[in-house]
Amino acid sequence: MDKIKVIEKLISCYKKLPSVGYKTAERLAYSTLDLKSEEIDSFIENLEEAKNIKRCDRCGIYIEDSCPLCNDEKRDKKTILVVSSPRDVYSIEKSGVYNGLYFTLNGTLSAVHNRDSHSTKIDELFKKIEEEKIEELILVLDSTLDGEMTCSYIINHLSSCNIKISKIAHGIPLGTSLEYLDEMTINLSIKGRQVVKEK
Numbered sequence: 001m002d003k004i005k006v007i008e009k010l011i012s013c014y015k016k017l018p019s020v021g022y023k024t025a026e027r028l029a030y031s032t033l034d035l036k037s038e039e040i041d042s043f044i045e046n047l048e049e050a051k052n053i054k055r056c057d058r059c060g061i062y063i064e065d066s067c068p069l070c071n072d073e074k075r076d077k078k079t080i081l082v083v084s085s086p087r088d089v090y091s092i093e094k095s096g097v098y099n100g101l102y103f104t105l106n107g108t109l110s111a112v113h114n115r116d117s118h119s120t121k122i123d124e125l126f127k128k129i130e131e132e133k134i135e136e137l138i139l140v141l142d143s144t145l146d147g148e149m150t151c152s153y154i155i156n157h158l159s160s161c162n163i164k165i166s167k168i169a170h171g172i173p174l175g176t177s178l179e180y181l182d183e184m185t186i187n188l189s190i191k192g193r194q195v196v197k198e199k
Contacts, residue, residue: 007033058128060104060121061086069093069102076100078135082125082154084108084142088178092140095187100138103128108141108150115146122154129163136164138193142177155196165197 007029014025035043056067069075069089079100083089089102105120117123129137139154141147155165168189178186 055086055104059089059102060106061089061102074099078133079138080125080129080134080136081138081140083140083178084147084150088140091178091181091183092186092190095183095190097187097190098138100136105141105150108144108146109153110146111149112146117153120150122150125154126157129158129161134163135199136166138190139165139167139196140178140190144175151196159197162199163197164195164199166193166195168193 010029010032011022011025014020014028015022017025020028032040032043053062053064055061056063056070058070059067061067061069076099080103081092081098081100082103082105083092084105084107086104089104092098092102103121103125105122105125107115107120109115109117109120109122128134137154137158139151141150151167158165
């Protein structure tokens with residue numbers, strides 16, 4: 001028996017999500033069919049609204065209108081915390097331990113995936129540091145080979161600059177993504193960050 005085309009299309013859509021294989025996508029597709037009509041309408045409405053979400057030109061987080069972080073006058077404008085994705089910013093904000101600015105790289109360097117500095121926003125980060133006379137850079141990237149390689153690249157590039165650079169403490173398990181960590185782990189890691197370069 002051939003599958004219904006709508007179900008196949010739903011499976012195809014769900015497979016576009018990260019870490020979702022065919023079996024999971026199939027389960028989600030059939031679960032969608034079990035939703036009530038008003039629940040499906042709400043699902044559709046929220047997906048339509050998602051098209052209006054944009055990225056902040058300065059820090060890279062998802063916003064609806066103006067950026068609540070970059071426009072907050074109480075934040076430390078001379079410190080930038082560098083992350084690889086907008087999700088990481090929300091994880092750190094929930095910990096309540098950091099009060100500076102952010103910069104999202106949109107990924108990390110990767111020899112395996114052929115991602116160089118031009119595939120990320122690293123060059124824009126260097127420009128921002130110079131133009132805004134940033135005094136401290138905090139590198140908060142995933143504790144993976146790609147994350148470590150990206151940290152090393154940034155540190156080496158800024159070795160002659162008058163800027164303090166620190167990395168979060170290695171209390172975060174190797175191979176773990178920030179989005180899966182609790183607030184306390186993030187809090188302690190940032191407080192215990194290691195200085196890798198003084199000004």
